[in-house]
Each structure stands twice: as structure tokens, then as C-alpha cells.
Amino acid sequence: MGLLEASVAVVHGKVVENFRMPSAEDAYYETLIIPGFSDGHAHPQVVDGGVREGRRWSDSYDWLERRELAVDEVKVRRDLELSKRLARLTLLRGLLEGTTLMALTGRLLANVKALLSLKHRPRAVLLPTVMDRAGWTLEEVREDYAKASYLVGDGMARMGIFVHSLRLAKESTVREAISLAAKSGAVLGLHLGEGVSERGRFLEVFGRPPYSIRIVPVHCIDDDMSSLGLSCVACPATNVMLYGRTRRDLSGISAFGSDWPLLLGTTPMHLPLMLRAFRDSPLSLLRSATVGGYRLYNVPHDGDYVAYDASLEEVLRERRPPSLVVVNEEVAVREGRLVEGGYALSDVRKAVEEAVKEALDLYGNGHSASSLLREHEELFMRWS
Ligand SMILES: [Zn+2]
Known part of the structure; x- marks a missing residue:
């Protein structure tokens, strides 16, 4: 047995100096974070957020209606191979960035296949998206659900369901979604209050607590849902990019999501934006971005941590990728490279660009992948 030492450790959001813990081998790092980062909301098949210079939407429904996407989203998610590849790249990018738990919406079967294709992977909460629209109907999800429940059996993933939003799913769809998910003790996620208050409608559909299922808005x-006993996943990056505003403090929020991991990176890459947008202390934000997501989704975090050859200040403000990423006591990233395959973050980012290009070639309108990625990244950096 060896000893892992760190000059500074952040353990569940608390700073401990000169930290030591038993480990498989002797090692020293400047900064250690326990557990690793949680990405509480990620759409692994989103290759275009519709962000364009000078465009702004009032709320999510306005965005869904008026955005002009460079790619046909339904065709992308129906292409199981491509959807799997996008999900796999999302997971690899997440690991290399220090994300040890990801809540994945989108195409369930593709996400499950991506998880199973990897020996080392983040923990996952599987939240297939449902809405009353072709490509996302409950019937389509039900089919994948049966296959996925069979495939997920190693305890590293939790099942759930994601009702896209209250206006895009009838009450009967919500009820059926609950009964489908509740069978496996699952979580129900939904977009809520994304530019417009939906608390009233939520109460009409779900009533008051207690709820028969864990609900994660x-x-x-x-909307601050804390008086109903609910806590939210905030996605400040897409909030500011699409609507020009986000919440400014953590009231009613206990975790963060990247929303578009392939375009913007996973939660740790959003730290500079969080620090700028929120009034809370860096440590409170870090707590939400790490253990917060685990608690919200009720996922165990034993043996999950990330370590850096960089100071805590650099980790918070400079998007430093970790040197070491450990999930469930197994090393997934060593010296900034995936143990499986040896890829570094720059390799995976290149592969993301190739996959986005393929999606655009197959199902797009001629927009170039590199300019699409650049447009999203530039706007993201401007807000960060
Ligand atoms: Zn979303």
C-alpha cells in the first residue's frame, strides 16, 4: 500500500492542507479534489446549440421554436452508431477534464452502448429524453429502456428518465414516464424555469410533496423549488449564452451541468464562468460542482477523486486538466492521458471535431464543423 499526498485537498468542499490518504502507489500532487466533478446535466448528442452571433432568446420554448440548427437532431439521435460515438467522446472528454459522474440525457441505448464500450468510465445517471415529438416519444424510449435495463448491471450507472419540459409533454406522458422510471427506483429530471417561471404548472402536474420519485429540475x-423540497441543477453557461442571464447565487441549486459537453466541455471547464456569474464563495461553487451532483442523484462516490499538478487557484480559474482521475478506486487518467488508449484531452477534442463534422456531413445543412465549434467556444469564453 502506498500513500497519496497533496499540498491542498478539497474534501466535500472543505479545504485540508497537507493531506494524505492510502493509495495503491506513492504519489504527490499539488491539489486533490474528493470526489471528482459531477456534470449534473449533459446532452451527449448535441452537436449544435443554435448559438449564432448576436442571437438571443427569451426562454427555452422560444429557443426551441426559432433556433436554426445546422443539423437535423432527430436524424442524429436515430443514428445509433453516430449517437454512440458522440456519447463515447462525451464520456472520454469528461474523464480527461476530471468529471467522474455524468447525468446523460439524449438517446438512451447509444449512451448505454458508449458506457459499455469503455473499461474506465465516469459513473453515470441515464436520463433518456422524452417529449411528445417524433424521435423522442415515450414509445421510442420504452423500447430502449427495456434493452438498457438489461445492459446496465454493474452498479456504476443509475437509471432515470428526462421529461424534456412541461409544455412539450402532456400530463399523461409525464405520468407514464414516472411509472416507467419508478419501476427501477429511478430519478425523473426535467428542464424547468428556463427563462420563464413554471412553478405553477409544475404544481398542477406533480402536486405537492412527498413525490413518488426523486425529481431533479x-x-x-x-424558479426556486426549495420550498417543495427540490434542488436544482444549474447550467449557467447555456443560460447566459442563450438568454443572457442566469441565477446569481446557489439558493435552490445544489449541482451544476454543462448542458452541451461536446461543445463547451464538462463542468470543470465551466468553473471560471461560475466564479464570474455567482456571488457565492469559490469553495461553495466547487462543492456544488463536485459532491453536489452525487448527492442530488444519490450516487455513491467512494473511491472517486481527481488530482492536479497545479494549485487550487489554477484549477478554479484556468481550466487545468487533472493529472490523475480515479473512479471507484480505478485509475482512468494518469499523467493527463487515458489509461485506456493513451489519449490526451487534445486528441479527444480533435475526435469531437471529426464526429461533429460527420454529423454535419450526414445530416447537416452545409455549415462547417470548425466554424460551428468556434462560434460556440467564442461566446462561451466571452462569458467566462
Ligand atoms: Zn438540457
Whole structure:
């Protein structure tokens, strides 16, 4: 047995100096974070957020209606191979950035296949998206659900369901989604209050607590659901990019999500933006971005941590990728490279660009992948 030492450790959001813990081998790092980062809301098949210079939307429904995407989203998610590849790249990018738990919406079967294709992977909460629209209907999800429940059996993933939003799913769809998910003790996620208050409608559909299922609302720019015993996943990056505003403090929020991991990177890459947008202390934000997501989704975090050859200040403000990433006591990233395959973050980012290019070639309108990625990244950096 060896000893892992760190000059500074952040353990569940608390700073401990000169930290030591038993480990498989002797090692020293400047900064250690326990557990690793949680990405509480990620769409692994989103290759275009519709972000364009000078465009702004009032709320999520306005965005869904008026955005002009460079790619046909339904065709992308129906292409199981491509959807799997996008999900796999999302997971690899997440690991290399220090994300040890990801809540994945989108195409369930593709996400499950991506998880199973990797020996080392983040923990996952599987939240297939449902809405009353072709490509996302409950019937389509039900089919994948049966296959996925069979495939997920190693305890590293939790099942759930994601009702896209209250206006895009009838009450009967919500009820059926609950009964489908509740069978496996699952979580129900939904976009809520994304630019417009939906608390009233939520109460009409779900009533008051206690609820028969764990409910995790996402975004909540306009609703604080804490009086109903609910806590939210905030996605400040897409909030500011799409609507020009986000919540400014952690009231009613206990975790963060990247929303578009392939375009913007996973939660740790959003730390500079969080620090700028929120009034809370860096440590409170770090706590939400790490253990917060685990608690919200009730996922164990034993043996999950990330370590850096960089100071805590650099980790918080400079998007430093970790040197070491450990999930469930197994090393997934060593010296900034995936143990499986040896890829570094720059390799995976190149592969993301190739996959986005393929999606655009197959199902797009001629927009170039590099300019699409650049447009998203530039706007993201401007807000960070
Ligand atoms: Zn979302």
C-alpha cells in the first residue's frame, strides 16, 4: 500500500492542507479534489446549440421554436452508431477534464452502448429524453429502456428518465414516464424555469410533496423549488449564452451541468464562468460542482477523486486538466492521458471535431464543423 499526498485537498468542499490518504502507489500532487466533478446535466448528442452571433432568446420554448440548427437532431439521435460515438467522446472528454459522474440525457441505448464500450468510465445517471415529438416519444424510449435495463448491471450507472419540459409533454406522458422510471427506483429530471417561471404548472402536474420519485429540475433560472423540497441543477453557461442571464447565487441549486459537453466541455471547464456569474464563495461553487451532483442523484462516490499538478487557484480559474482521475478506486487518467488508449484531452477534442463534422456531413445543412465549434467556444469564453 502506498500513500497519496497533496499540498491542498478539497474534501466535500472543505479545504485540508497537507493531506494524505492510502493509495495503491506513492504519489504527490499539488491539489486533490474528493470526489471528482459531477456534470449534473449533459446532452451527449448535441452537436449544435443554435448559438449564432448576436442571437438571443427569451426562454427555452422560444429557443426551441426559432433556433436554426445546422443539423437535423432527430436524424442524429436515430443514428445509433453516430449517437454512440458522440456519447463515447462525451464520456472520454469528461474523464480527461476530471468529471467522474455524468447525468446523460439524449438517446438512451447509444449512451448505454458508449458506457459499455469503455473499461474506465465516469459513473453515470441515464436520463433518456422524452417529449411528445417524433424521435423522442415515450414509445421510442420504452423500447430502449427495456434493452438498457438489461445492459446496465454493474452498479456504476443509475437509471432515470428526462421529461424534456412541461409544455412539450402532456400530463399523461409525464405520468407514464414516472411509472416507467419508478419501476427501477429511478430519478425523473426535467428542464424547468428556463427563462420563464413554471412553478405553477409544475404544481398542477406533480402536486405537492412527498413525490413518488426523486425529481431533479434543471436550469431553474426563474424558479426556486426549495420550498417543495427540490434542488436544482444549474447550467449557467447555456443560460447566459442563450438568454443572457442566469441565477446569481446557489439558493435552490445544489449541482451544476454543462448542458452541451461536446461543445463547451464538462463542468470543470465551466468553473471560471461560475466564479464570474455567482456571488457565492469559490469553495461553495466547487462543492456544488463536485459532491453536489452525487448527492442530488444519490450516487455513491467512494473511491472517486481527481488530482492536479497545479494549485487550487489554477484549477478554479484556468481550466487545468487533472493529472490523475480515479473512479471507484480505478485509475482512468494518469499523467493527463487515458489509461485506456493513451489519449490526451487534445486528441479527444480533435475526435469531437471529426464526429461533429460527420454529423454535419450526414445530416447537416452545409455549415462547417470548425466554424460551428468556434462560434460556440467564442461566446462561451466571452462569458467566462
Ligand atoms: Zn438540457
